[in-house]
Amino acid sequence: MKEIKVGDILTGTVVRVYPSYAIMLFDDDKTGLLHVSELSDHYVRSFTGYVQTGNIYRVRVVEIDPEKGEMKVSLKKLTREERHCPFPRAEIDEKGISFDGLRARLGEWKEKMYEREDD
Numbered sequence: 122m123k124e125i126k127v128g129d130i131l132t133g134t135v136v137r138v139y140p141s142y143a144i145m146l147f148d149d150d151k152t153g154l155l156h157v158s159e160l161s162d163h164y165v166r167s168f169t170g171y172v173q174t175g176n177i178y179r180v181r182v183v184e185i186d187p188e189k190g191e192m193k194v195s196l197k198k199l200t201r202e203e204r205h206c207p208f209p210r211a212e213i214d215e216k217g218i219s220f221d222g223l224r225a226r227l228g229e230w231k232e233k234m235y236e237r238e239d240d
Contacts, residue, residue, distance in 0.1 A: 125151065125192070127182050130203055133194070135176045143172045145180065145194060152191060155180060159195035179204055 125131070125147075133145040133153060141157045155178075157168040165171060180194035181203075196204070 125182060125185065127185055129182045130179055130199065131182060131194070132177065132179050135172055135174055135178070138169055138172055138174055141168055143168075145178070153180065153182070153194040154191065155194050155196065159183070159193070159197055161197050 131147050131151075131153070133147040135143045135155070136146045136152075137144040143155045145153045145155055147153060155172065157165055160168070160171060178196060179199060180196055181198040182192050183195045183198060184193040185191070
């Protein structure tokens with residue numbers, strides 16, 4: 122278990138979202154608070170529109186409470202390169218993907234929809 126210091130970059134998952142802050146969970150059950158003021162240098166209209174439960178972010182540790190072990194973390198204190206999440210995006214093979222089955226049933230679904238509207 123590596124000791125976490127101010128300035129370290131961690132990858133964590135958002136586990137709880139409130140109107141102006143979120144709680145993140147990191148390795149070893151460490152938690153951190155991400156406040157709206159630490160998202161961006163620009164105005165953030167909707168914190169909950171940007172940060173959602175389950176999102177994974179890389180953040181920089183900006184403060185640690187030595188007694189409680191709780192951390193305050195920041196997205197805006199990272200460079201664009203540092204923000205890059207180490208998890209690769211899923212590769213999708215678009216060959217062989219066809220919407221023919223859906224297209225064939227579309228007429229049937231439309232008819233059923235109109236039948237319900239007539240009732």
